[in-house]
Amino acid sequence: MKAAIIGGGVIGGGWAARFLLNGWDVVVYDPDPEAERKIGEVLANARRALPALYDTALPFEGTLRFTADLAEACAGADWVQESVPERLDIKHRVHAELTALSPAEAVIGSSTSGFKPSELTAEGARVIVAHPFNPVYLLPLIELVGDTDHCARAATLLRDIGMYPLYVRKEIDAHIADRFLEAVWREALWLVKDGIATTEEIDEAIRMGFGLRWAQMGLFETYRVAGGEAGMKHFMAQFGPCLTWPWTKLMDVPEFTDELVDLIAGQSDAQSGHMSIRALERLRDDNLVGIMRALKHSGSGAGGVVARHEATLPKTTQPVTQDRQVPQIWTDYNGHMNEAHFLETGSKATDRFMEMVGADADYIAGGLSYFTVENHVRYLDEVHAGDRLRAETRLLSGEGKKLHLFHTLLRGDGTAVATVESLLLHVDLATRKSCLPGDAVARALAAMTKTLAGLPMPEGAGKVGR
Structure with missing residues (x-):
């Protein structure tokens, strides 16, 4: 997928970051000689903030290019976003060119905060209002105003990059928000x-x-x-x-x-x-991440949008049970990840392992689950905000009522930073007493145990269940 960003100011830079960090190729057209530097700074903040909203890795970044040729920017684009100054004469001139140069099925959106679609299309341009909110790479709301079919195509693409399209049923100055x-x-x-x-x-x-x-x-x-x-x-x-x-x-x-x-x-x-503007932006982003992660836990507001988007991202498979970026809010006064989040990562790795063997949400809804009864954490190295953190999980034992797991937590450079050894008991949620797992889960654990037979115990294992 390709996005053409026409105008690389604060809003255009935010659009570029949102598309790029969701795997799109992005071409930016802006005559400002400082555009590349400005967008680079916005993108640096976006790389720091957006992945912190998710517990699943975002797609690999697309490619970012800058061009002085408007036709090159629009060629093959799936989305063309205009973010030029709020002057109707400028927008009419730009929209006429975008309509002529863009593919027929491309979404052409305007970031205008005030003009109505009837004003934008008065001279024949094919464009809708796609009004975002700053920072575009974090806030999900996009107000869509204009042709119904055009807006419907736009809404589908916006949901795919984790945004919340709000269709404005009647055009009005300044839209809704x-x-x-x-x-x-x-x-x-x-x-x-x-x-x-x-x-x-x-x-x-x-x-x-x-x-x-x-x-x-x-x-x-x-x-x-x-x-x-x-x-x-x-x-x-x-x-x-x-x-x-x-x-x-x-x-x-x-x-x-x-x-x-x-x-x-x-x-x-x-x-x-x-405080500098960039420092204020970073402070704003950290606050938004904290609020939206909290809202994600309950599925409310903007956090619900993040949760629904996260559910569509590819899930990892064994032995990698976690793969994520460390958010700023996980660090403490020493500047490194707080010890509680090592255990939290191990807990999420356990949850993912349970899903892999069939003890998933449907299994739990059916009245059966595993309860953690003991953990042992070893802290081996520091982890900082922005580091990639993954967990590799080894099944030590899955016989009977017990589930014995050993998670190795690794930094992005491959360094082992911690181990989390966990012992769980299978439980009947109605009686709150231990019981044998269901047949499908038992078979999955038995097959995995057979595959791992003969492997030596990992270094540091054997601290729980003694």
């Missing part, structure tokens, strides 16, 4: 102008409260919960009258004077000026 953002932005301008709050205090109100709540429930579901057992109807009856109260100035926009701009810029410098 940016209309909310604009309303909040206007109210924030008044709060600063009137001296009620600083930029930092407004940001704290969002990130310490409803921002986290919105991340996993959105607006209406949040209010439904606020209604208690009586639900949304009770909430509407209780708080509906507030809509007539003078709580906001949403339709009364302050004049954008030099004084107001200076006031906001000064407060923002005081709030965040001690």
